[in-house]
Amino acid sequence: MDDLKAAATAATRRGFLKTGLLGGAALAGSLASGRAMAEGDPVITEIQDWNRYPGDGVDARPYGQPSQFESHVVRKNVPWLTSDTISSINFTPLHELEGIITPNGLCFEGHHAGIAEIDRANHRLMINGLVDKPLVFTMADLKRFPGRENRVYFLECAANTGMEWRGSQLNGCQYTHGMIHCVMYTGVRLKHILEEAGVKAAGSWVLAEGADASAMTRSIPMEKALDDCMVAFAMNGEALRPEQGYPIRLVVPGWEGNMWVKWLRRLEVGDQPWQQREETSKYTDLLANGKARRFTWKMDVKSVITSPQVPIVHGKGRTLVSGLAWSGSGTIKRVDVSIDGGRNWHAARIDGPSLPMALHRFYYEFDWDGSEIFLQSRAIDESGFVQPTKDQLRAVRGENSIYHNNGIQTWHVNKDGGVENVEIS
């Protein structure tokens, strides 16, 4: 990673804007206030039906659902990305979300053989291989196991932003950055389960295997397995959703989502990695010289502006920029925002809990004068890693990969307030 860190922190400034920008013009505009009391606004002056008649009672919705007026806020896939939807992605609508918690119904999903529908009564977790005592856990066993814990972590697919290696191909952060979500997981620290089985001296790797039809399998180094990994059975307080691995999934904080094996049915302890399909032909990063980086597990420091993402309809004046930042190395220390494509950077305000390997929410407020702008954000994590530009990334890694693209994203806002994914260089 040191090469990337050096590339990202290098103070090289290049003339790289495709189009003319604001320059140093002073930004003017009015504060976004409420309006003066509107005479004749019927919503104010007339009694509305919802104020006149009682609404549905509590028996109507044992399990609550979003408002009918939010039906546009859903996960979406990109049909041409893959050959079928059982091995595809449903992207998180980041542009519609707030804070750092993703609601369970909107967490992106990616499968390799569709969603396994498993009754928790018929699920087992086996621990075998280089252990003193092979074990099988039922869900009831896991629920009585000591050492239960609750942690908020982001989960990012290694392929998130993967279409951006060769230039802007998708529009809107739902598609460019929507392979990420962040929830509170509850489960048992993997360390306790491995200790219960007794890892033999030679045990240095753990194979995690899923119960779905793709039998997803990944090798995880013992050091990580004994550090912060969890066997999770709940997300945001309730049972895991089927598409997130119900009844249990592996949680591998800060590392690529493919390793967070869903429908987890087996953990095998061994003395070397298994070289599974999902860590050789896939989830390796092909470089320009034909060699591939392997075992690039950790997700690098990254950020994206999630609002504005739809046309700015309020016109000139005070505008709130909002976005997300995260790092597999810990917390986010700082986020900068630029409205002139990276010429000038302004410190953003990070708000909400700052938790390691969790999303961080940032804001930047400015007066939009109605000129076109080029919005960028740049995150710096607690380890000192700085989010690189896409060109800095390409200089080191070429353009062959679809994984681990954490480059700085640019959104062009035109004079009408329209927003588009662009690259400037």
Add this chain to the structure above:
Amino acid sequence: MDDLKAAATAATRRGFLKTGLLGGAALAGSLASGRAMAEGDPVITEIQDWNRYPGDGVDARPYGQPSQFESHVVRKNVPWLTSDTISSINFTPLHELEGIITPNGLCFEGHHAGIAEIDRANHRLMINGLVDKPLVFTMADLKRFPGRENRVYFLECAANTGMEWRGSQLNGCQYTHGMIHCVMYTGVRLKHILEEAGVKAAGSWVLAEGADASAMTRSIPMEKALDDCMVAFAMNGEALRPEQGYPIRLVVPGWEGNMWVKWLRRLEVGDQPWQQREETSKYTDLLANGKARRFTWKMDVKSVITSPQVPIVHGKGRTLVSGLAWSGSGTIKRVDVSIDGGRNWHAARIDGPSLPMALHRFYYEFDWDGSEIFLQSRAIDESGFVQPTKDQLRAVRGENSIYHNNGIQTWHVNKDGGVENVEIS
């Protein structure tokens, strides 16, 4: 509150157990481990359908739902509590939940005229009264307003545990303690909105009014309004649910839920409280002497064991006790658990983020020897308030109220593992 604090911290020890208990007998039992590899367990030895055939693709569920095997995890009401469901409560299934975040679909709901279904395009927030500049906000105005923030808070109805004043009447923590939830809110700090309107010197109270058919109205002292109140439009990342006040609600951290006005449409600044129905005939605490405590806004320190709540089916051995603690005064400093009805207390382990005026999750692990036990939890907050016993509460407040019961809850676990709400005195 000082009287209560004194009552709660008084070291009065009384012989108060109705039935014989464990005494000092040493607890024995085996660790809850996995089982030895089960020969002949078909779920292990045979390939299951979900491992053989691909499941549903990502196009099946644009907005995700819980597993079909979790259909019992729903909000429930108690038909006899109120005359109709439009002015009733749907309780949170606390016994099925984990961590400190309540998923939006399971947050308890309580209404006074059912659920107002409002299109956000037709909603306004008016600020009037003793202000320099009366204002009306559209949702778009609020979304561009500076000072957006994200905070995790519990919301507890003042009537939560209200049926316990006169003894155990409901069974299961969904009904005894399920008028509480805890989510991450996103919105604008109320202070910024009031500053925008300009509060006149005489302005010392704020009236919050809802747009539903009950026109819910509460008086809030200016000191609180300018402190940590929010006008929230999102919960756990997505838009508020209709039953939680979509498109906006007031957030009044640590204070009784009735003040968190849903479908918020108006904030009026005045120089005295309005003495509305919901703060005079209701939401006041009738004492034994016929006087009523008024404006008892803050929710006192409280806790409840949420698991076990259904029969312990695993038999003797290592048992995990799990529960929730909270306080309107800030964070929880300590939780103690007793298995002998309050004779002996053991420090519980608090796990997960410790955030002010948010739920805290605690655990206590012990070897169950199969004897009957009386489970209790007792929380202590950062201000030093100690959760009182129910009898200590009654000694100060009588039994007339249905509000602000934060007494210690007892669960009786019988020899078969069955769990029941009891009182011991």
